[in-house]
Amino acid sequence: MARALLYVFVASMGGVPGPAIGAGPVLHDQRVAGVGGQQPASAATVTAVSGVPGVFTRFALEHAARRPGRVIAVLQAGCTTADQDLDVTALRGRGHDVDIRYIDDESPVTRAAVAGRADLAAAALGDLRMVPLRPRSFDIVHCSLLLHRISHAELVLGRLVASLRPGGLLMLRITDTETVAGFLDRRMPEVLRGLAWRASRPGQPGPHPAIYEPVATGGGIEAFLSRHGLTVAHRDRASSPGRARHGRARLAARLVSRVSRGRLRCDHDELRYVVRRPEDRSARVLQ
Numbered sequence: 001m002a003r004a005l006l007y008v009f010v011a012s013m014g015g016v017p018g019p020a021i022g023a024g025p026v027l028h029d030q031r032v033a034g035v036g037g038q039q040p041a042s043a044a045t046v047t048a049v050s051g052v053p054g055v056f057t058r059f060a061l062e063h064a065a066r067r068p069g070r071v072i073a074v075l076q077a078g079c080t081t082a083d084q085d086l087d088v089t090a091l092r093g094r095g096h097d098v099d100i101r102y103i104d105d106e107s108p109v110t111r112a113a114v115a116g117r118a119d120l121a122a123a124a125l126g127d128l129r130m131v132p133l134r135p136r137s138f139d140i141v142h143c144s145l146l147l148h149r150i151s152h153a154e155l156v157l158g159r160l161v162a163s164l165r166p167g168g169l170l171m172l173r174i175t176d177t178e179t180v181a182g183f184l185d186r187r188m189p190e191v192l193r194g195l196a197w198r199a200s201r202p203g204q205p206g207p208h209p210a211i212y213e214p215v216a217t218g219g220g221i222e223a224f225l226s227r228h229g230l231t232v233a234h235r236d237r238a239s240s241p242g243r244a245r246h247g248r249a250r251l252a253a254r255l256v257s258r259v260s261r262g263r264l265r266c267d268h269d270e271l272r273y274v275v276r277r278p279e280d281r282s283a284r285v286l287q
Helices: 002-012 055-065 088-093 108-115 153-162 180-187 190-200 218-227 241-245 247-259
Strands: 026-028 072-077 098-104 138-144 164-175 231-239 270-276
Touching: 055 072, 055 088, 055 138, 055 164, 055 231, 055 270, 072 153, 088 098, 138 153, 153 164, 153 218, 164 180, 164 218, 180 247, 218 270
Parallel strands: 072 098, 072 138, 138 164
Antiparallel strands: 026 231, 164 270, 231 270
């Protein structure tokens, strides 16, 4: 079955739909009260061209507005794959003082990506299990398309949560492994992944590793959040810009979904979470 799905996709398109660095996803907003409490999608779909802040930016603006006069400390973990879904410029445009720190793993792809971006000149690269992160020091942790490409992902996620101040926000964006895009990213041979990457992102370093430890899945994230008593303020599904813009990518995804008899979804390829750390200052700090 896996070989048949790969054949259908490669024959149909020759490239894999996925996130383009530097562009935010097309959004399908769905506010939820908590894990498993999903409500119907809003009729007003937010897009990058609408001028309306994306969901991550909206939550960041609300968070900062409740803390007037305080420097908003932001940690961008996985900075080379963090797109514009969190617009720090919008925060500063509302008069908020923002202190942002960039970190990422030290893979060859990541080093090459940082070398080509002046805005990441101050990024700290290294083993994310050991990069110094002071507990309760950030208002917002933005972690976008990082967890699936690193080892020891649950330990790293625990450290990110521990670095949040009480009431702070964790913004997560992950590839949904139950979709066509997630399946292909995990199962395509490296040669094909490389060809697909170069076809869809010419000149950009990549592809990043596809490790996908258990926590880097929708079920794994929800289990982690439930175990540690974290509150889900928002959860939704999204389509990456590469998939949304590319007609052949959409067609190929539909074909692969059909071959899988609907087991692999093609209406989105990513999951996003806005998670709040409890305000209770006596709450447990993850180590």
